Amino acid sequence: MKTRHFVAAAIAVLALGAVAPRVVGNGYVFYAGFIALQYVVIATAWNILGGYAGFVNFGSGAFVGVGVYAAVFLFNALQAPLWAQILGAACVGGLLGLGMGYLTLRIQGVYFSIGTLALTTVVSTFIVNWSFVGAARGATVMAPHPQIWFPNVVSYVFFAMLTMAVLSVAIARWIERSWIGRGLAAIRADGNAAECAGVPTLRLKLLAATISGALLATAGAPYPYYASYVEPDSAFSINYALNALAMPLIGGTRNWTGPVIGALLLSGVEQAATVTIPSEINLLIVGLVLIGFVVLAPEGLLGLAGQAVAWGRPR
Amino acid sequence: MTLNLALNAIISGLLLAGVYAIASLGLTITFGLLQIPNVAHPTFIVLGAYCAQLLNSFGLDPIIAGLLFTPLFYLGGVLLYQIYFQTFERRGCSDTLQSFTFFFGVALVLQVSLILVAGVDLTSVNAPYIGKSLRIGPATMPYRLVIPFVIGMTVGLGMWLMLMRTRAGLALRAVAHDANALRICGLSPTRAKANGFGLAMATASLAGAALIVVSPVDPFSGTQYIGRTFAIVVLAGMGSVPGTLVAALAIGVVESLVITFVGATWAPGVAFAALLGTLAIRPSGLFGIAR
């Protein structure tokens, strides 16, 4: 997709998102839309490190939760507006990613993944002991009513999340096409060979980890306004880690469109399942879909589409 | 007074480490030796706990029940490995992302199946020794911790002997080192790996029995052990059974001391700190060979 087409599409999407709150009366669209867009950000952010560089992050919940609580902290301490909360969350998430990366990526990628398995528990332990942000008792955040344009809080955070989604996709696309993306692809293929070829592997790994962490945190920042009450269990929910893994896998990890497709598809299915199948079956379906895709379609839907195209082409 | 507290804390930690050890031993093989990231292992342990509870409801001692299920779990492990092999290793893409996710999916499906079959409530077992303690001097040791500790150490010893003295164990250590060399010697690496995976699953059955003796279990219990078990395997040095036992003991004792003297709320951080510390200072672990 040529850059100018992409930019045009992005502007169109943002314009639609800005106009919708004034036009659409049905609140449900914004509630469901917020969740879907949040997952677009999470899947895209995860994929920068997971798909492009090949380092699996099992602790996406830790980063999202850190973003949630950074927002709570800034709101409680400084009455910071939403954009400042998002920025603050990005800084904290980036630092966390950098730290984890520095400690583990120097050795072997698999240790990074193992570290992230435990990361969520540890970060939430810190939060649970910090009473300024509510600790285990939870924190109530009553968002101020939007001053201009937006008729209510939910459409405002919806638009904020839409902006973050467009931004994160743009960043992912830029990385993929730049020298950074090529370097990451080399690292993913064979780290030692890349190092020998002169790719600055450590710096690129740390860069990817930082950006991924920062974007994951921004996905969490608008949540306090959305829900008006946060506590550690929901902020660090295992669902974030699970979906961050499943969505890029289903959509395809090599390209920026994969996580978007996977996120919209899976969150759409999950929303439909939550609201139409009242049982544990929807969790079972996610697990089976995950296994199915990994076994049958390792390149995700994009891979399947690519294969179909190649198969259809005349030889 | 403080000495008494410290002594009992250390003893509690050592005992609890028995459970950690037996939970991690399976991973020592699959992840440490075979490099297969089986994140579903803790969920299989929970399955083992439920199986033990099933027989226990007919009056059988839970540990015996766990023992009885080991052959079944072994076969299950072999089967699971075959699926993994056909899907990943055969295709040459034992790509970390895919294989991690495969086991993640398996863990999820297993957990939900447990919920569908057994419900979300806590399950526990009855045994005559649960609720009583052994008193030696100033130390008080609850039997429900002593028994799993004994089992953990026994299984650990057994596994170490198997790896060091038997041919199957030798093949396992060899295939971890160099699969092609094994082929040249005329042995099938797939057979060796399948055997190893099956053994790891068998330990999960016993680990589950030990777990449910220590405390009630529900389908979500597995998630609490993931971080600890992997941290232990890494601290141990990948693939070292004595290392696993020592690492489990170390983490158990430190956790217990932290609970008593610093505050119980920081206990989960111990395993994580151990993991990061190991990676920062000595990545090959306590007993591992530098790779």
Add this chain to the structure above:
Amino acid sequence: MRPITRRTFGKLAAAASVTAAAPIRLAKSAEGPIRIGFSIAQTGNIASGGKAGLAALELWRGDVNAAGGLVGRQVEFVVYDDQSQASNVPGIYAKLMDIDKVDLLLLPYGTNLTAVVMPMVVQRNRFVIGQFEIGQNDKFGFDKFFEVAPWGPKPGANWCRGYFDLAKRQGYKTLVVVNSDAEFSANAASAGAKIAEEYGMKVLSVQHYPPNTVDFSGILRTVNAAAPDYVFVASYPAESAALIRGISEIGIADSVQMFGGAMVGVQYAQQLASLGSALNGVTNYDTYVAAPTMNFPGVGEFLERYQKGAERDKVDALGHFLPPFFYAGGQLIAAAVKAAGTVDEDKMAKWLHANATDTIVGPIKFGPDGNWVESRIIWDQYRDVADNNLDQFRKPGKQVILQPEALQTWKLAAPYSKARN
């Protein structure tokens, strides 16, 4: 569902025509079934409570429909599974209100999930029934909110006051607080500590621990070393069991006169059966126990019917803790609709504030904040409990009520170490 017979159809048609003549709100259907919408935890951490509550609600719905429905209309549920995840709830309730357009709403089960939807229902001015949340209406003062649990007024700070009233009556002066780092326990612990200080008691220490701790030897030894008069525990199910087992193993200091408080999980059938005699002496909170002072009309028969279906639905076998109150919530709605003559949320709310409703958990009268006018949380002590016997709890005698005084059936047996045997 049974097919509609001609007689039922006739009744419905008559009801529909009568209702059609009455003034109606454009957004709601005036004929056809009354649709009550809500989300409840059927999977996830609190699913055991959610499913038990849902089973009770379904029993109520069956009863109401068999008797001809509410104001002649059959009752239907539009229920979703929120998976115990607070983030799912706002979207579900937006769907219930904007797309499903249900007639009445019930809140989700539990505080965490209710908290995220309160601003929405307050802003949209919808009548809601709270289901075991605590204190979520404290900051809104919403007049269409009614909580089924017997917490009493200003529950956030006061629901556990009864335990401390009991301690005060006994003359105890020092305590240790033990609590889990999770929402309900942390809140109970901090509220409890404040009440203790208000009564002039000294909190010697606060031992808090991460959720799912399995070994309490360290904490118990620290408690024993402090030698308090009583201990206030706020724990979750797995920990409650581990704590009580830990006491059997480590022992408890003789200075401790009373032990227990806000231990969740002890009320559940599975724990009652498996902990058995280890529970003796523990003083804990309950919402309902089989005692002569709690023999309200209808509750015994409800429990019998609930327990029959419990095995099949895989929910709590005894059903003492939540189900009777969920059922009572349905009865509140039925009474309000009947009094208002139609599903008119303003009229229903006014009537409920002005009148006491008879339910299977006794007469319920609401204060202005939507909570019960007086707290009827039971503080009971376990006596002579045998192992592995669930039936013993169906009859009075094993859980003797100490507080509130109005329902008291026995005196506290102290010290705790003696009461254990």
